[in-house]
Structures are given as C-alpha cells and as structure tokens.
Amino acid sequence: MDQLLSYLPPSIAGLLEQWDTNVILITIASFFAWVIWRIVYGRLEILAEKTRFHWDDLTLAALKTPVSTLIWCWPATVSLGFLLQDHMGDKLNWLSTVKLLLVIAIFVWITIRLINNIEEYVLDQTNRDETTVQAVAKVSRLFFIVIGGMTVMQAFGLSLSGLLTFGGVGGLIVGLAAKDLLSNFFGGMMIYFDRPFKVGDWIRSPDRQIEGTVERIGWRMTIIRTFDKRPLYVPNSVFSSIVVENPSRMQNRRINETIGVRYDDSTQVETIVEEIKAMLKTHPDIDAKQTLIVNFNGFGPSSLDIMVYTFTKTVNWVRFHKVKQDVLLKILAIVHQNGADIAYPTQTIKLDAQNNEMQGEPV
Template sequence: MDGFLAWWRSSSEELNFAWLEHIAVLLAMAAFAWLVWRVVFGRLVAISMKTKTEWDTIMLQSVSVPISVLIWLWPSSFVLDSVIAVTEKTGESWLFISRRVMVFAVILWIMLRLVNRIEAYLMKSDTRDQTTVSAMGHVLRLLLAVIGVLTALQAFGISLTGLLTFGGVGGLIVGLAAKDLLSNFFGGLMIYFDRPFSVGDWISSPDRNIEGTVERIGMRMTMIRTFESRPLYVPNSVFSSIVVQNPSRMQHRRINETIGLRYKDASKMAAIVADVKVMLETHPDIEQRSTLMVNFDAFAGSSLNFFIYTFTKTVNWARYHEVKQDVMLKIVEIVHAHGADFAFPSRTISFDKDEAIEAAIPVPEAIGGTSNTP
C-alpha cells in the first residue's frame, strides 16, 4: 500500500493532473448547453404546433438531433486535444481539420434530414406529382453526398485535381463495366423528367408482357403490381426501348358495340336506330362533345347489324362498365318496344317444288334393294 501511494504521488507530480479539471469543465459546459438546447427546442416545438404551416415543424425536426450531437462532439474534440497534449504528442493540426469537417458534416446531415422530411411532406399531398417529388429528392441527396465527399477530401489535403484526373480514366473503366447499371440509372432519369407515367398509374406495353399499377419508381428499376397482385420489377432501361400505354391518362372510355336484329324486323330498323341515338344524346354519363354514332351498317349472315360508337365521361374501369350496362339495357328496351327482337345464328333451307317431289321419291339402291330391270 505504501508503495502504491508513493507511485501515485510521483505520477501526480510528473503528469500534472490539472488537465482533468479542464476536461471536467468542458463536459459540464457541454451538459449545460445540451440542457439549454433541449429547453429551447421544446419551447420552439410548442410554438410551431400552434402555427398553420408545417414548414417550421419540418425545420425543427431536421436540426434537433444534429445540433444535439454537435453540442457533445465539439467539447469532446477539445477534451481529446487536452489528452494528446498531456502525452506530449502533436495532434493539433489534424484535430483542427477534424473540427472543420465535423461542423460541415453536421450541416450536411441537417440538409439531408431536411430533404427527407420535405419529400415525405410533399408525398402526402394528392395535388403534387409524386414521381417528380421522388426524383428531386434522389437528385438532391446524390448532390449533397458528392459535395460532402469532395469537401472532406479537400479538408484533409487531398488534391482534387489529381482525383478528378484519375476519376476521368476510372470513370471510363467503371462505365464500361457497369453499362447496364448506368443505363438503368439514366432510364430512371428519363422516366422522372419525361414522365410517361407516375406512381399510381395503370400502364401496359404491347411489346412486352407488362401490365399493372405502378407502385414505385426507383433509380434502377420500377416496381409494378400486376392485376394478379404480383409484384413485377422492370429495369428502367427497358422503358427507353418499348412502347408504353397509359390508360390512366385517358380522357374518356369508348363504347363500341354491334347489335344484330332479325331480317324480318328490317322495316323497324330506321326507327330503332333513331331512338337509340336519341337515348345516347340524352344519357347523363355519355360525353356529348366526343364522337357519337349510331348507324345500320351490315347485312350479316343471319342478322341486320347496326353499331353504336360513343364515349363515357368516366375513365374509372368499374364505373365505365356500369354505364355501359345501363346503355345496353336501354337498347334492349328500345328494340322490344318496337316489337322487334335480336337475331341469333340460324340457317333457312328452301327447295323448289319439283326438286322437293324428286327428293321425296326413294331410290332402291339407297334403301338396299335390287333392280329387276332387264
């Protein structure tokens, strides 16, 4: 015990433990600053909850965690500086650089959190295009990441000129090796800026077996939910070489049907066609500004055909079929009201009188008999 006390006294005289007081003061100041920040932050949040806009809440949520981390890390860097000074090792230069990088990293962190929260806020709105919002979020995050990496390299004394020169040659090599990845990336940019479809659209392609509702547009692939509720993942580069139909952007849906009447109802065709046209012109769910045609157009094998060609106001798939059903039922009522009826496939066979008598005489060979003619 006496030996340990003697070693402790000698060590205290050599190391001068006054630096412990300096560390304690720094940590106490950090704790006090953090408590003050939490109180101020709580008051600001309470005030923002009473305002009509959500932008102040988004800003506060973005800076809350990064500033708390900075309050603890900044004094900790000076604590580390004091520990290094006691060991008589020079480390002030890189610590100074580290503080600059730390401040810039916190700012970059705040910007990234702000971009994420603004994107989430805008995605909740039905009035904004979610595809454009998602695209701008991806681009801003990528831009901030590149700025952060280049700034950190420059702060630590790495020449960006040589790095960019090497990056030009290396980029060519990487570009050749990752050709498909880059084509998918630029295909995603094409979708974002040309906007042939958006999240929630029903799309189909006559070139490929692709049809369903778009659920997510990523930087590499697009996720489509088929009508069988199966997820379909399509690389973005595919959309640059195929035809894509977007039924979700139709203005109207078409009704194009052919109706056949019996030949014996030919005298009633004109009146039926006229009444059907009047019915369509007065129907509340038929678009009157689009093409509307009802005409007798064909002598079919077993029917006299007339067609209807018109458009509904709705583009909703389920509602469209309800309107079409109502139109077809009204046509049935009009046809029956005129004493006519619909034709069905049939065939009529007729014989001349002499041919009918001849056809009725039995032939001996046909009934298995023999002829007695000499």
C-alpha cells in the same frame, strides 16, 4: 474574473481556471448546453405550431437530433484530444480534421433530414405529382452527399482539380465496365424528365408483356404491380427501347358494340337506330362532344347489325362498366319497345319440293 476566483477555495479556483482543459467540466458544460438547447427547442416548437407555415416545423424537426449530437460530440472530441495529448505528450493535429469532418457530417445530416421532411409533407398533400417530388428529392440528396464527399476529400488534403482530372479518365473506364448500370440510371432520368408515366399510373407495353400499376420509379429499376398483384421489376433502360401505353391518361373510355336485330324486325331498324342515338345524346354519363355513331352497319349471317360507337365521360375502369351496362340495358329496352328482339344464331333450311317429288321422296 481573477478577482472573483480569489474569493473561492484554491482547489475550486484552480479547477475553474482550467475549465476549458478539464474533461469533467467540459462534460458538465455539454450537459448544460444540451439542456439549454432542449428548452430553446421546446419554445421554438411552440411558436412554430402557432404559425400557418409548415416550413418552420420541418426545419426544426430537421435540426433537433443533429444539433443535440453536435452538442455532445464536439466537446467529446475536445476531451479526447486532451486525454490523448496528456498520454502521448505531443500535439494531435488530426483532431482539427476530425472536428471539421464532424461539422460537415452534421451539415449534410441536417440537409438530408430537411429534404426528407419536405418530401413527406409534399407527398401528404392532395395536389402533387409523386414522381416529380421523389425525383427532386433524390437529386437534392445526391447533390448534397456529393458536395459533402468532396469537402471531406479536400479536408484530407486531396486536390479536387486532380481528382476531377482523374475522374475524367476513370469515368470512361467505369462507364465501359458498368454500362448497364449507367444505362438504367439515364433511363430513370429520362422517365423523370420526359414523364411518360408517374407513380400510380396504369401502363402497358405492346412490345413486352408489361402491364400494371407503377409503384415506384427508382434510379435503376421501376416496380410495376401487375393486376394479379405480382411485383414486376423492370430495368429503366428497357423503357428507352419499347413503346409504352399509358391508359391512365385517357380522357374518355370507348363503347364499341354491335347490336344484332332479327331479320323479321327489319321495318323497325330505322326507328331503333334513331331512338338509340337520342338516348345516347341525353345520357348523363356519355360525352356527346366526342364521336357518336349509331348506324345500321350491315347484314349479318342471322341478324341486322347496328353499330353503337360512343365515349363515356369517366375513365375509371369500374365506373365505365357500370355506365356500359346501363347503356346496353337501355338499348335492349328500346329494341323491345319497338316490338323487336335481339337476334341469335339461326339457320333456315329451304327444301326444293319439285326435286324431292322427282326423286320419290316425300316433302
């Protein structure tokens, strides 16, 4: 190297001999390192697109900006140290701590970006549980942030053992002061682990006026969109003390109707019952494996009541009503085919002719 520098002009040779302490040369070297990184990244990106796996694309996307930042910030920190050292004339020991903090920050940044990329990729898939994916992502981000924070504290010379000891006493004080916040946090953890509902589920509580579709499950509260499109913000601690019904996990929807036939059609009731039962057993949208009841159920004030109790295969609310409409129309057609009709409220007034004649009133 010295022999090579001897062929150069003295000014340039002296500059190159001090390249690692010259701010301009460090900046130029950073620029070339950044250009090389961009070229290497472009090549790796082309290779990653040719593979069937998506994890390499997600990892590269996570590395892109943080590595570029490190390429510029690390030499900038070194240059800053040289400039300050020339002016102050003293060695700056704290610059090594700054470099360590930079490395820790870049590592945590890359990790969080990777977690975010994986979360977005998994959520775009069709077969995924959104609540579980978000829960794992949140816990992972929190874990690496805590690890990074503890590493930073150790870099500043803080004793982690003493910190943990203080945290045991301080945690009790903080827990008493922020018990509502902690109860909401653990309520959110209960939802994540017990999974009484997930994002997208329709839930309701008979204990409270809570009903709607779950939009988001956070650490402190759950956002529910009611059916009139209003957002409902429910603290997670509420779910540990109320009953929650999850209609989204129904396997079937129930049709429970009472069909009233006129008393004049009493001779046709048995036939109507049998034909309705046969129709339901062969209906493509009725689950015949579930309870299916069609029976003459009682004498109403103005009708002979037939109970129709069955379950549809669909659980979709809109589709269920279409199936129910089709079933009711077919029941109406069966009633009419047998020369009968649906009863409506009527009253029969019976006059006693003998009493009217005794009172001199016309019959």
